[in-house]
Amino acid sequence: MKQKVKSTPLRLRSPPVVEANHLYCYNLPEIVYLIAYLCAVIQYDKYEAVIGLEVHAQLLTKSKLFCGDSAAFGGDPNTHISPITLAHPGTLPMMNKQAIEHAIKLGLTLRCDIEQQNYFARKNYFYPDLPKGYQVSQHTTPICKNGHVKIKVEDTERNIRLNRIHIEEDAGKSLHDVDENFTAIDLNRAGVPLLEIVSEPDLHSSDEAFAYLTELRKLVRWVEVCDGNMEEGSLRCDANVSVRLKGDIKLGTRVEVKNLNSIRNVKRAIDIEIKRLIEIVESGNKVIQETRSFDADNNTTFSLRSKEEADDYRYFPEPDLTPFNITDEFLQQVKESLPALPEALEKKYKDVFQLSDYDAQMICQDKTMVDYFEATIKHSNHYKAVVNWLIGPVKSYLNHHNIELNGFALKPQQIAALVQLIDDGKVNFNIASTRIFEALLKETNKEPLQIATELNLIQDSNADNLAVWVDEVIAKMPDKVKEYKSGKKGLIGLFAGEVKKISKGKADMQLVNKLLAEKLN
Structure with missing residues (x-):
C-alpha cells in the first residue's frame, strides 16, 4: 500500500531569508514558488546601490613607520622585528620621514588638501597580532582631506570624492593553517606604514568600483608610493555596501565586506551583496549592520560579526610622538618631485604627437610604459610606429613570458632602430616583428640592421x-x-x-x- 504524501498548500508570501548558518528545508511547491518569486517579483532595478571603499596601501619605504626594521615583503616569520616592533618596555617610536613624503605625493596626485599641522593618535583596539595592543594612526588630522579619483565607465566620466587619506601602522598576520591546535603569529608586517584611502559613498555599481580601484592602483604605482600588489597584500580593500530605492536620499543600512584581495573579487563581492541586500529588503526583513567576508571559491559572502554601533576607539594623541609640521618648503619639494601624470600625458600625446585616444590611453596605462616610450622617441619621431611596437610585439612578448617592462632585455634605441628599418624600406613589419625581433631577444648586444643582414632579410627594392x-x-x-x-x-x-x-x-x-x-x- 502506497503512503500518501501530504503537501503544503502554496501561499502567496515572501520567502524566508536564508543565512549561511541556518538550514531551511523547502518542499517542491515551495522551491517552485521561491524561483518564481525571485525571478518575477523582485524588481532589482528599482533599487540603487551606494558604495564606499576603504583602501589600505602599503608604502614603499625600506623601513617600518616608527623603527628601522625592514618593511620588505616576505622573509622567514618574525625576522623583521626588534624590541620596538615587539613593544618592549622603554622603547620609543621614531617617525619615518619618507612615509610622510609618500602620503603628500599621493594627496597631491589626487588633488587633496594637505593638512600641514599634524599629529598621530592611539587607536585603542585589541589586535592579537599587534604587540602594543593598540594601533598608532591619525584621527582628527588626517594628512590629506577631500580630493577625488576620476573614473570612466563606458562613455561616462565621474569624479569619486575622497573623504580622507591618513597614515597608520599595519598589524602583523595571524596564520590559522600552520598548526591545527593554535593560531600562529608572524609579526614581520607589524608596524609597516600604510595609507588608508577612504572614499565618500559616491559609487553606485560594481563596475564603478572596479574602475575606481583600477585607477587608484595605477596612480599609487605611477607616483611610486605603493607597488599595488594585491596578491601580496600591499593593496587591500574593504567595501561598504548598502541599497536604497532610486530617488531616495537616505542611506540604507550598510554592510562591510573585508579584506578583498583582487580588483575582480571586489567586483564579485559587491554584486553578491547588492543582490543579497535587495532580497532582504524585498522579503520584508531588516538589514543587519555587520562585517562580512568573501569566499572566492564558492562566490558567497558570510558574516564575521555584527556591528550595530560605531566602535569607540578612545583616540587620544600619541604621547611618544611629537606633533609634526609640514612646511611650505617641504610641500613644494614634494610637488616638484612628482612625475607628469597620466591625464596630462594623454593630452600631450594626442595634441602634440597626433596619437589616437586609444593609443594615448594604452601608453599611459603604466608608468614604465610611458618611460620606455619617452626613451624610444628620443631616437625616433615615428610616434605611431613606436606605439604599435610597444602595444603589439613588445607587450605580447612580456605577457607570454610573464615579465614586466622594466625587465625587458631590449633597449629603447633598438626598438627605434627596428622602426627605422621598416621606414627605410629595408624590411617589412612582418619580418621585423617576427624573425628580427626574435633574433634580437637572443642576441641583445646586436643591432637590428646587423641581424637583418646576417639573416639575409634585407628587402630587394631594385x-x-x-x-x-x-x-x-x-x-x-x-x-x-x-x-x-x-x-x-x-x-x-x-x-x-x-x-x-x-x-x-x-x-x-x-x-x-x-x-x-x-x-x-
Missing part, C-alpha cells in the same frame, strides 16, 4: 629585379591573368604571394603590388 620576378609569375599563370582581367581583381594577392615565394620573402611587397597592378592592367 626595380629591375622585381620586374623579372613579376614577369615570371604572370607568364606561368595565364589562366589567372585572364580571370583577373575579366574582373576578379582579388587575384592580385595570389600573384603577390607567388612573387614573395620566388624572392624568398625578400621582395619589397609595396613595389611588387604597384608593378603587378601596372602590368596586369
